Structures are given as structure tokens and as C-alpha cells.
Amino acid sequence: MLRIFKAILAGAVALGLASPVLAQDKVIKMGTMDWEDLTPISGITKKVLEDKGYTVELTEFSEWGIAYAALTKGDVQILASQTDYVAQDYWNRNKNRLEKLSPVSHGLYQGIAVPKYLPIDSIEQLNENADKFGGKIIGIEPGAGLMREAADAVDAYDMKLQLVEGSTAGMTAALKSAVDRQDWIAVTLWEPTWMALKFDTKFLADPKGIFAPPQSYYWIAQKGFAEANPEAREIIGSVFVPINEVAQINAVVNDGKTMDEAIAGWITEHEDRLKRWENIKSY
Secondary structure, three states: OHHHHHHHHHHHHHHOOOOOOOOOOOEEEEEEEOOOOHHHHHHHHHHHHHHOOOEEEEEEEOOHHHHHHHHHHOOOOEEEEOOOOOOHHHHHHHHHHEEEEEEEEEEEEEEEEEEOOOOOOEHHHOHHHOOOOOOEEEOOOOOOHHHHHHHHHHHHOOOOOEEEOOOHHHHHHHHHHHHHHOOOOOEEEEEOOHHHHHHOEEEOEOOOOOOOOOEEEEEEEEOOHHHHOHHHHHHHHHOOOOHHHHHHHHHHHHOOOOHHHHHHHHHHHOHHHHHHHOOOOOO
């Protein structure tokens, strides 16, 4: 009987019929985007899994397309992603082969921001102050989803200001320079980010709803992962990191700590919360 089973299994594997998601011996292949919002979330979840005896093999990606391809092929088993807007196209394209495990944070927002000392609160007020802004909104990399939404906002609000493409580093430098001089500046920005804490910015209201509403982060996986790895699924599902704490971790990194050091500090500060996370179903 054992020989027959092995023969059947070997044949299924050869034909590609066996499930690609198999329970492993305490090994989890985790993917993450090397961005400031997802790196802390992934690092904290990795630490919690390791404390439960898992070995976590972490792979970093810089593009959603590559990350989702790796997940569907099985190069990684789990990935943190915002599926509702930021990575919606990739999720919709692959969701028949994937599954959501659990929410892990909430509150990602992208929009046009200004320093809080400026006396305006809405995108609709940009035009009447266009000269004070030098006729510009300082943007980031041209391929970013934020820039696409910002360009849509420029059209929707018939702005007299030009959206200037550049880089995150260039936008950050311009924002710092303006804040140091208490000048007028409008930038494309997102939350969570250490910049909002460092430079005390505010998002301008978007009454036309051009920018996506606050988004949630989910752990997603190959379809069948939760069934094959019930204990790991429960551990992953216990983790939830408030969005403001993600920004705080990155502020520590900006001040000179490594990401590992910042995460370790966060874990030490929140030991009581991690103990509550341990209150999970036993297998």
C-alpha cells in the first residue's frame, strides 16, 4: 500500500497536480517590499514567528509585479500587501491562486501635504495661493502610484500648479529646506512616514475624492497555506501593528539606527502586547 501511495504521489508531482503549498518543518518563506511601511511590519511578524520556533527566510522586493510573481510561483509563501488600491491590479490578477490570511495594519494614505504652519487645509485652496508655492507641487519618482493620483488631482481640480517629478530624496530635501525657512511648499506625501513626524505636515482635504481612502495591510499567501500551516496562520493572525508605530520605527531608523535595532527597540517597548499575541490556539 505504501508503494502504491508513493507511486501516485510521484505521478501527481510529475504532472504538476500536487498542491504547491505543503506544510513545512517550521520554515516560512516570507516576502516583503523594501519600503518604509512594509519593512517594519514584516520584521515584527518575522520576530514573532521566530519566537515560536519558526525559521523565517526573508526575501525583499522593490516591485509589486515581481513580488506577486514570486508568491504565485512559491518562491515565497507569504507577503504583506495593500490589496484594495496600491496593489489592487496585482491582487485581482492573481487572487484565484492566493488567499488573505489576516489584516496586519491599517491607515496607509497618500495625498498632497503641506507644513502645518500654512493657513490652508484643502486642495481647493492651492490655486489661490499658487504664486506662494512657486507654481509647483514637489513630487517623487514618476512611476509611483502616488504620482499617478496626484496627476489626476491636478486635472480634476484644474490646478495652476505644476506637478514636478523627481525622487523621494529630492522631495525630502525640498521639504526640509522649506520648513527650516518656514516657507510655503506643497509635496506628494504618504502616511506612515517619518517625514510627517519630523516636519509636522498635514494632508490637504480632498473633497473630490481623487486620492484613495485609508488602506489596510494584509498578510496574503498562496492558496492553501492556512490549511497546510494552521499554527503559523494563527501566529501571523495575532500580529497587528498600528500605523503610527510603523512611522515611529522609521523615525528611529532615520535618526541613525538600523531597521533591526529599531524593531528590537519596539519589541522591548511592547513586550506586554507581544505576550497578549501569544494567546493563540494551540495545535
